[in-house]
Amino acid sequence: MLIDISSVRKSDGSSLRIDSSVDISEYAPEFSNVRAEGEIRNTSGIISIYLHISGVYGSVCDRCGKDAVLPIEADIDTVFEDEGSKDDSVTFTDGRIDLDKTVCDALVLAVPMQILCREDCPGVEGDGYEIIYGEN
Numbered sequence: 001m002l003i004d005i006s007s008v009r010k011s012d013g014s015s016l017r018i019d020s021s022v023d024i025s026e027y028a029p030e031f032s033n034v035r036a037e038g039e040i041r042n043t044s045g046i047i048s049i050y051l052h053i054s055g056v057y058g059s060v061c062d063r064c065g066k067d068a069v070l071p072i073e074a075d076i077d078t079v080f081e082d083e084g085s086k087d088d089s090v091t092f093t094d095g096r097i098d099l100d101k102t103v104c105d106a107l108v109l110a111v112p113m114q115i116l117c118r119e120d121c122p123g124v125e126g127d128g129y130e131i132i133y134g135e136n
């Protein structure tokens, strides 16, 4: 998703509304139905980017190994400078910003440590015990 922000940069107080689907399959094919919603705003020459991102994460359950599909949401709130955003999360080329990588990074960070197909997943059937490695 390349966004031309030259018009926003030109005039103080202007903003650009963003509501678009984002294809990040190049970076993270495990995500689908990715959308970004928000705005890019010029406040006294400072360009701020606010985005709410949602997507669907396809993986396998950590407990039972079956397919797990999780809705993932993330927010981006960053300030943009000529050479790029302060935290390097936004790439800027030829007056346009490329939000694909930004969106991808935000979603990847929002993925929970443990992936479960459902909250009370019982795990693999018949695997009702845990091996505990003791001191001896």
Ligand SMILES: [Zn+2]
Binding pocket: 061, 062, 063, 064, 065, 066, 116, 117, 118, 121, 122, 123
């Ligand atoms: Zn499971």
